[in-house]
Amino acid sequence: MIREYMPHSAEAMARSIMNRYGLLDDRWNYDYGVMWRGMEALYALTGDARYLAYIRDAMDAFVGEDGGIRTYTLESYNLDYICNGRQLLYLHALTGERKYKLAADTLRRQLREQPRTPQGGFWHKQCYPQQMWLDGLHMAAPFYAEYALREGDDAGVRDAALQLTLAFEKTFEPRTGLWHHAWDAACAQPWADPKTGRAPHAWGRAVGWYALALADVLALLPREHPCFEPLRRKFETLAARLLEIREDGVWMQVLDEPKRVGNYPESSASCLIVCAILKAARLGLIPANMGEAAQESFRAVQRHFVGRMRDGTLFLAKCCGGAGLGGRTGRDGSFDYYISENVVSYDLKGTGAYLQAACEMERLER
Secondary structure, three states, rough: OOOOOOOOOOOHHHHHHHHHHHOOOOOOOOOHHHHHHHHHHHHHOOOHHHHHHHHHHEEEEEOOOOEEEOOOOOOHHHHHHOOHHHHHHHHHHHHHHHHHHHHHHHHHHHHHHOOOOOOOOOOOOOOOOOOEHHHHHHHHHHHHHHHHHHHHHHHHHHHHHHHHHHHHHEEOHHHHEEEOOOEEOOOOOOOOOOOEEOOOOOEHHHHHHHHHHHHHHHOOOOOOOOOOHHHHHHHHHHHHHHHHOOOOOOOEEEOOOOOOOOEEOOHHHHHHHHHHHHHHHHHOOHHHHHHHHHHHHHHHHHHEEEEOOOOEEEEEEOOOOOOOOOOOOOOOOOOHHHHHHHHHHHHHHHHHHHHHHHHHHHHHHH
């Protein structure tokens, strides 16, 4: 891994991914949306049209002139599918092309019809009844808030804030002082606490997803909006706790058992958390010392996870390939389960999170 801090790494990492994967046009996949958000941030930072073209060319491979989205299925009510809606709104604002708005309207329709818990929280997917996962907040809440703000739909804005609030309250475990992976409103899943419905552990990337969802929604909300300050306080509470539990500047795969044998520093969680705190600090949402701590953590991210190939290209290592609850044998929410998932390099969602964090770091440095 890189031993000394490397400034201005975002473009080098972006070029490495573009060369390795080419156009991201295989399937409507949230991994792509995380990477496209990184490219969007890089285009804003540099003005280099290659990064905008990388997003637009891929989206045009998915979105037809009638707004139809190739490989997307509304009836699965999968919150992961909403993640890419941010790029639809971005391209519509940039180009005015109607097809992007029509496609975004379809995703908004999904949220309108999304199954909910009795408290009003979105199910993570149709196949996960009564379950809110922290992952889903990143996928859905920023798109929902942005779409609603553009449409003047204050009820939608408040509903997006409700999703973030419910997740904050229902996944919080007083015993660990952390936000655990998910909550089952029915307390029926094998992984759920029979009284609270909470999952047994705080998975690092899930908490990272949630942290960046909060930061992104706060970046969109007018500061005078009634939902702004309650959400800002939640973010500050979350960020303060996360900064307390760093291990050599980064975050572990299972946050609530950092010293347990088999646990390991995990790159995607670390990148998401760093990005969220850096963004909040840049926007003046949290005390400056938290932003300074996040800058230290970004340097630690490079030290732990960023490598260089012989040809000079960069890669991100030590990324959990994927984790979830239920749905297939073994996904029981245990510590042993989380550390058993594959650890990979070159992962799109992890690298996309790195790009977003690196752009926030470079904005501060400039």
